[in-house]
Amino acid sequence: MDDKQLRRHVLDxxxxxxxxxxADIGVSAREGVVTLTGCVPTYPQKLAAERAAWRxxxxxxxxxxxxxxxxxxxxxxxELAHRVLESLAWNVDVPPGAVRVTIHHGWITLEGxxxxxxxxxxxxxxxxxxxxxxxxxxxxLLGARANADQVKERIEExxxxxxxxxTQRIRVQVDGGSVVLDGEVDNWDERxxxxxxxxxxxxxxxxxxxxxxxxxxx
Numbered sequence: 465m466d467d468k469q470l471r472r473h474v475l476d477x478x479x480x481x482x483x484x485x486x487a488d489i490g491v492s493a494r495e496g497v498v499t500l501t502g503c504v505p506t507y508p509q510k511l512a513a514e515r516a517a518w519r520x521x522x523x524x525x526x527x528x529x530x531x532x533x534x535x536x537x538x539x540x541x542x543e544l545a546h547r548v549l550e551s552l553a554w555n556v557d558v559p560p561g562a563v564r565v566t567i568h569h570g571w572i573t574l575e576g577x578x579x580x581x582x583x584x585x586x587x588x589x590x591x592x593x594x595x596x597x598x599x600x601x602x603x604x605l606l607g608a609r610a611n612a613d614q615v616k617e618r619i620e621e622x623x624x625x626x627x628x629x630x631t632q633r634i635r636v637q638v639d640g641g642s643v644v645l646d647g648e649v650d651n652w653d654e655r656x657x658x659x660x661x662x663x664x665x666x667x668x669x670x671x672x673x674x675x676x677x678x679x680x681x682x
Contacts, residue, residue, distance in 0.1 A: 465522045467493040474498055474523070477516045484512050489530060491517075496524035503533045507597045518652070532570070532598040539596040541567040547594050548572060557586035563604065570598035577605045581663040606669040612638040615665050619643065622661035634658055634675065641669035648676050 465473075471493040478486040490501040498517045504510050510530045517526045545567050552558055552565070559578060566573040572591055578584055584604045591600060616638045623630035634647040643662045649655045655675050662671045 467495070470496070470498065470520065470522050473520045474517050477520055478513060481512060481516050484509055484516060486513075489513055496522060497527060498523050498525070499527040499529060501529045503531045505533065505535055506593075507532050507599065508592055510599075511592065534596065538570055538598070541570065544570060544572075544594065544596045547596075548591055551590050551594065552587060555586060555590065557583050559583070563587055570596050571601070572597060572599070573601045573603060575603045577607045579607055580666065581606060581668065606641065606667070612640065615641070615643065615668060618665045619662050619668075622664060623658055630658075636662075641667050642672070643668055643670065644672045644674060646674045648678050650678055652677065 471491050474491045474493065475486075478484050478489055478491070485504060488502045489504065492499045492501070498520075500513055500517060504513065510528070510532055513530060514526055514528050517523055545565060548565050548567065552563055553560070562578050562583075563574055563576045566575070574587060578587070584602065584606065587604060588600055588602045591597060616636050619636050619638075620631055623634055623636070633649065634645060637644040637646070645658055645662060649658060655673065655677060658675060659671055659673050662668055
């Protein structure tokens, strides 16, 4: 697929997705790298536009340059900070006092330490829908040291439950709490399932996804 076709497919997908107001989104493509520009009215739409681009066959990377512009005026950072803290306080998955919050022009930065990846994700997810958010940087760290052999074994067991011929097609390397996934999967859903399986194992701090999708050019 050439760049012109790839750009057309991404534009069509953006128009097709009812969650996205695509009129003000620009798309360019070069050698499999798709760049999204323009503006959207909410942060969830910015995320939805990026997900839409990744759904297109042949996309190798996405450069996300979309701006979030609130037509009715963005609240002050102080007001947004109170909403963020309230959301974290009500979040049963997030340990009290574990997360530090910084906000600059609507961009939220989360710092601190939690024990599980699902806690890290849970802290961020509700914040995406708060009015006034222009972006989120999740710098939450995962604590505790990991036994590499145990982590590798648990990931491989999870992969066997989720993907076809997992141990033959997917290689798992573990160094402390860092995991590298390498090999080949059938589609994007299977790739996400493999990455999710790695994150579900206790003490995993980072996952590097080097998996290739069968039939796509590397």
